Amino acid sequence: MKADISEKSLLQGLAKNDKKAIETIYKDNYNLVQALVINNSGTAEDAKDIFQEAMIVLYEKVQSGTFELNCQIKTFVYSVSKRLWLKRLMQQNRFNLSDGHEESVSVDEEMEEHEKRNTEFLMMEKAMNGLGEPCKSLLEAFYLQKKSMQEIASSFGYTNSENAKNQKYKCLMRLKKLFFSQYKNESL
Amino acid sequence: MDDIKLLEAVERYISGQMSPDERVYFEQLRKSNPEVDQAVVEHTFFLQQMNRFDEVKNFKAILNDTHIHLGEKGLIKAPRLKGRAKVVYLYNRYKRVAAIAASIAGITALTISALVWSLSPAKPAGKEEVQLLNRKFDNMNQKFQQMEKQNKVLDQKINDVKDQTASSDPSRYTYTSGGTGFMVDAKGYLVTNAHVVKDATHVAVQSSNGNEYVARVIYADADKDVAILKITDKNYKPLSSIPYSIKRSSGDLAESIFTLGYPRNDIVYGDGYIASKTGPEGDTLSCQITIPANKGNSGSPILNKNGEVIGILSKKENAVEGAAFALRSKYIIEALNELQKDSSYKNIKTPTTSTLKGKDRTQQVKTISDYVFMVKVD
Numbered sequence: 001m002k003a004d005i006s007e008k009s010l011l012q013g014l015a016k017n018d019k020k021a022i023e024t025i026y027k028d029n030y031n032l033v034q035a036l037v038i039n040n041s042g043t044a045e046d047a048k049d050i051f052q053e054a055m056i057v058l059y060e061k062v063q064s065g066t067f068e069l070n071c072q073i074k075t076f077v078y079s080v081s082k083r084l085w086l087k088r089l090m091q092q093n094r095f096n097l098s099d100g101h102e103e104s105v106s107v108d109e110e111m112e113e114h115e116k117r118n119t120e121f122l123m124m125e126k127a128m129n130g131l132g133e134p135c136k137s138l139l140e141a142f143y144l145q146k147k148s149m150q151e152i153a154s155s156f157g158y159t160n161s162e163n164a165k166n167q168k169y170k171c172l173m174r175l176k177k178l179f180f181s182q183y184k185n186e187s188l
Numbered sequence: 189m190d191d192i193k194l195l196e197a198v199e200r201y202i203s204g205q206m207s208p209d210e211r212v213y214f215e216q217l218r219k220s221n222p223e224v225d226q227a228v229v230e231h232t233f234f235l236q237q238m239n240r241f242d243e244v245k246n247f248k249a250i251l252n253d254t255h256i257h258l259g260e261k262g263l264i265k266a267p268r269l270k271g272r273a274k275v276v277y278l279y280n281r282y283k284r285v286a287a288i289a290a291s292i293a294g295i296t297a298l299t300i301s302a303l304v305w306s307l308s309p310a311k312p313a314g315k316e317e318v319q320l321l322n323r324k325f326d327n328m329n330q331k332f333q334q335m336e337k338q339n340k341v342l343d344q345k346i347n348d349v350k351d352q353t354a355s356s357d358p359s360r361y362t363y364t365s366g367g368t369g370f371m372v373d374a375k376g377y378l379v380t381n382a383h384v385v386k387d388a389t390h391v392a393v394q395s396s397n398g399n400e401y402v403a404r405v406i407y408a409d410a411d412k413d414v415a416i417l418k419i420t421d422k423n424y425k426p427l428s429s430i431p432y433s434i435k436r437s438s439g440d441l442a443e444s445i446f447t448l449g450y451p452r453n454d455i456v457y458g459d460g461y462i463a464s465k466t467g468p469e470g471d472t473l474s475c476q477i478t479i480p481a482n483k484g485n486s487g488s489p490i491l492n493k494n495g496e497v498i499g500i501l502s503k504k505e506n507a508v509e510g511a512a513f514a515l516r517s518k519y520i521i522e523a524l525n526e527l528q529k530d531s532s533y534k535n536i537k538t539p540t541t542s543t544l545k546g547k548d549r550t551q552q553v554k555t556i557s558d559y560v561f562m563v564k565v566d
Contacts, residue, residue, distance in 0.1 A: 017250065026254050030264040043436070044267050052251045059247050091440065117240065124241040129548050136548070143235065144242045169192045176234060
């Protein structure tokens with residue numbers, strides 16, 4: 001089927017951070033989710049948060065190499081959004097949610113995985129923010145932007161790459177400590 | 189093996205930079221030494237965590253851009269940007285197109301004028317008449333200009349009189365008690381607590397870099413404890429658009445929050461969390477927060493992690509250490525709406541988009557501190 005092929009290429013585009021693919025998925029699905037949230041006492045801002053989180057769930061799924069959904073992208077994003085918004089409502093002690101007759105599928109597995117990843121994301125965010133400068137920039141330069149130790153030494157003003165390496169080691173140890181202390185608390 | 193060398197070896201092993209011999213040796217070491225094995229496992233996991241964090245962070249930024257972009261083009265039904273945020277967006281988006289269009293227009297104009305010049309007859313008929321008319325126009329123009337000049341002189345005089353009465357020199361008075369205020373419209377409108385400016389005859393605000401400006405209370409509601417000031421000082425130059433937004437809904441229990449204020453002569457940062465959704469004795473105007481607060485903190489903005497203002501720090505609980513109360517942000521919006529009914533303030537804009545989302549705290553605070561002022565009263 002032709003539709004399946006284009007859906008698959010959209011998902012492959014999403015995995016590669018392709019702007020065009022992201023825009024297409026966004027454009028085709030946002031309004032439906034916004035209507036759902038607004039009809040269930042949310043604001044446009046809430047809708048944006050919920051939809052974007054659902055997009056992250058989809059993103060995580062394709063990042064792990066799964067390009068085959070057992071349903072259409074639309075159904076998937078809608079189902080995840082519905083779960084996310086229901087959860088938000090439950091935190092405010094409201095338990096029901098009315099939707100039109102949109103098709104939805106079970107996304108329990110994805111939600112569980114996403115919860116885990118989201119906690120990890122928040123823990124890393126907290127650890128990174130607690131780290132302070134110049135450590136944060138230094139580690140980002142090395143591990144994320146993949147700069148060489150020489151480049152880092154010159155841009156951060158270390159006399160040689162050996163000094164930069166020592167500094168990087170200290171920073172990494174601190175970051176690990178910040179991260180794993182939360183991680184261990186969480187898994188207890 | 190010393191730790192730093194071990195880490196280096198582990199990193200080279202993970203990234204596949206080891207020579208085959210070295211690799212074999214290292215793998216044996218891994219088998220015989222559980223500590224080395226543990227280091228490899230842990231580091232692999234940690235690098236994966238860092239990469240995932242970075243990926244999702246970048247993806248979130250793309251999503252935000254996409255949202256604004258599609259909203260502006262009307263492809264999704266999201267509410268559009270308003271005010272300056274929109275101008276900045278349009279400018280960034282269309283500056284290339286505009287530059288190209290402008291240069292094409294320029295070239296076309298030049299070509300046409302060259303054509304007209306080379307093709308028009310040497311002495312067009314009725315030229316004298318045209319010149320006469322032109323002169324008349326010139327005369328009228330001159331008169332207009334004179335009138336404009338006179339107007340300007342008048343304006344200047346009016347301003348002088350105003351300045352004499354209002355006094356633009358903030359240092360003339362000795363200001364005593366004070367609090368904090370934060371900007372809600374870059375044209376010079378600030379929000380603070382009504383109790384901070386109660387009974388004040390003169391008000392001045394001081395920015396984080398020490399500049400002092402004369403201000404005036406233009407709205408105060410003692411029941412809700414909210415007041416709005418306007419900087420009237422002629423030395424005040426409007427800041428660029430407000431980086432934070434004002435949230436209509438209040439935050440969730442245990443949500444982390446932070447504040448910037450002037451408990452002393454310098455700006456001070458504090459962070460905490462929302463402790464209760466109600467204020468003292470079940471008061472629903474405010475919520476209880478746990479944050480370090482002192483007297484001068486009154487009127488400080490309370491922001492959530494996305495850089496959205498969720499309240500104004502207004503009261504402190506003396507009996508409980510660290511407990512304070514924040515007026516819910518929706519009352520800021522209500523106060524501004526009330527004020528907009530007055531025709532002279534109808535152009536006040538409430539900031540609706542936070543540009544701080546996804547940035548780290550240090551950057552957020554750096555940006556926000558330009559918009560948080562010390563409020564001094566006389």
